[in-house]
Amino acid sequence: MVEEYIRELVQLGIRSGDPRHILPQYLRLIDNCVYFGMDKFCLDKGRVYVVGAGKASGSMAVALEDIMGDLIEEGVVSIPSYMMDQYKTRRIELIGAGHPVPDENSIRAAEKMMDIAGKADENDLLIALISGGGSALMEKPLEPITLEELRYTTKLLLNSGADIREINIVRKHLSMVKGGRLVEKTRAGRVYGILISDVPGDYPEYIASGPTVPDPSTYRDAVSILKRYKLWDKIPGSVRRVLEEGLRGGIPETPKPGDPVFNRVVNKIIASNLMALEKLGEKLRRDGYKVLILTSRIEGESREVGKALASIALEAQDKGYPANPPLAILVGGETTVTVRKSGGRGGRCQELVLSLLASIRDREGIVALSYDTDGIDGLSDVAGAYVDHNIWLRMIDAGDNPYRYLDENNSYEFFKRYGGHIFTGPTGTNINTITIILVNPRALRSLPKDPFAIPRIGPKHGYPYQYT
Secondary structure (H helix, E strand, C coil): CHHHHHHHHHHHHHHCCCHHHHHHHHEEEECCEEEECCEEEECCCCCEEEEEECCCHHHHHHHHHHHHHHHEEEEEEEEEHHHHHHCCCCCEEEEEECCCCCCHHHHHHHHHHHHHHHHCCCCCEEEEEEECCHHHHCCCECCCCCHHHHHHHHHHHHCCCCCHHHHHHHHHCCECCCCCCCHHHCCCCEEEEEEECCCCCCCHHHHHHCCCCCCCCCHHHHHHHHHHCCCCCCCCHHHHHHHHHHHHCCCCCCCCCCCHHHHHEEEEEEECHHHHHHHHHHHHHHCCCEEEEEEEEECCEHHHHHHHHHHHHHHHHHHCCCCCCCEEEEEEECCECCCCCCCCCCCHHHHHHHHHHHHHCCCCCEEEEEEECCCCCCCCCCCEEEECHHHHHHHHHCCCCCHHHHHCCCHHHHHHHHCCEECCCCCCCCCCEEEEEEECCCCCCCCCCCCCCCCCCCCCCCCCCCCC
């Protein structure tokens, strides 16, 4: 069935980053010794402390308790407040905090993390469960920056078109816990940073702003980013003062590569976008597709990336280049949306596939879906969206076009009207976005039903299937 096949692709991508399946492959407990990859730390007289933050960190906490049990002395992990009902833990406290901008609970979580890290001594193991989204979920701004001033600065950055690395460089230089500064707070004999990557290129220093990772960036870099995006004169005065004081050396820099504080730290990425793309590629090859994994680190404006991917799909369909159909093109990464008109609703995945649809127009035999593996695209209640020829026909039948929705950053309304939304709910992982384009698809040659559409526009176009 058409809908079952697309569901399989969505679910496989998400499952590939689920820490409850993955963490036991990397972390083991044998005879009171903890093995993390090739590293070994024995708890002869020591205790285990746990800190963490991120959209996948609740799942990581559950998986860690299954492995470590009552050896965990104390722990706190900060997760999005809307995910609090998903997990139950015994030894690790969960705090529901704000995302994508920090709130009071983000401050409380960071303070508890610093407190727990400070309790660990040279006999103890500190485990940090870090995943994407953690930058907002744990925060302790440098004085005199207030929470409201930090929230305002974060919103400016998120709407500026800056990529996640640039945003996190600024965040690190306004924080007491990011950019490796959490490690400076502990005397633990070993620190294990267990990371799930949502960052293009899987650079650990940018995942949740790298609380356990050396930071190669500087205050000068942070200032340059704010000026590049014309935000320097818009940010609060306290933020400018902190950054200027950092430039003068009045505030210590974040700890850099080579700092001896990291000699006792082991950081390892256990799940990433590329790993998920490889799993999806294996399935698609078994199903008879040629598979091209173009990249796991696509960046840029969603609408421009959508146009580029459309051109590749059309070239393959028309000329057999770079490969003959049936072809599956896989792309991962993190595109951005520069908000041009307030009041619109959408997300990077929805805008990407809407732009792709506008580029392929009424071409049959091309199906594309793009979804965020955390289950939330932008500030909407969907994971992403899916497009095909049927959606184009429904739009034309209504006398509409995709361009006004793109101009208004209102892709959510387009898919609400014409179908294609992908609903998953919060998934418990976060390995960035996945985009799949099927050219002359085998399993989807005809698309009689739209598996993710809710009947929004009347019985003529209603397709009563919803992915939950």
